[in-house]
Amino acid sequence: MSKAKFITLEGSEGAGKTTALKVMKNTLDDWGVPYVLTREPGGEKNAEAIRKLLLHSEHLESKTELLLMFAARNEHLEKVIRPNLAKGIWVVSDRFVDASFAYQGLGRGLAWSTIEYFEEMIVGTTQPDLTLYLDVEPATGLQRAADRSEKDRIEKEDLAFFENIRAGYLKRLEHFPDRIKKINANRDIASVTQQIIDVLEQAREQSLS
């Protein structure tokens, strides 16, 4: 049996992660691999409690936000991600550590090196095998998110914040071009769906099988 893979999905607000997850799920079903779908912040009981604090507190200091993201991530890694991978079950996570670099790094302005420190301490070698990054113009993404539902604490930030987040993701992409694959999420759902299928198929041919 080949080693179970860890796949993550990233993108700014309104990038279309919900649709993308459905496409990923259908593709993995077709491949017949065992997998779990999970998310960050959250994906585990304690981490979900931290998620509530993160998304619905009235105010949080940026450093508190960073520490809570990594606290939730540690619970998620120890209790869900690593045990499943060890059992040969693939893990697909809606967001992971790249989000901390984008949101808490370039978004909140915390030092990149601080986030790298926590990444090394908490994530270590449990890095994703593949990351799909849905890249959307911030204004388009915010409009889609606004049309969809009421905003949480982070979604209430202004356009400049989301422009910085996009810059953060693009910086991570530059550092990890083999792992992170950019999907043009400005296009219509059919085109985004096809791009996701193509990336997954390509990755499977090259390294995921």
Ligand code: T5A
């Ligand atoms: N966070 C997370 C951090 O700050 N640091 C971290 O380390 C981590 C892990 C988590 C929040 O926490 C932050 C980031 C987030 O702010 P979340 O629930 O994961 O919250 O994040 P959201 O971005 O809110 O995720 P959503 O599930 O809401 O997904 P999307 O991608 O924002 O939106 P989605 O898929 O619901 O799509 C939005 C709308 O657009 C439409 C959809 O139908 C939907 O109505 N749509 C399209 N319309 C036109 N064309 C397309 N191609 C479309 N794709 C989707």
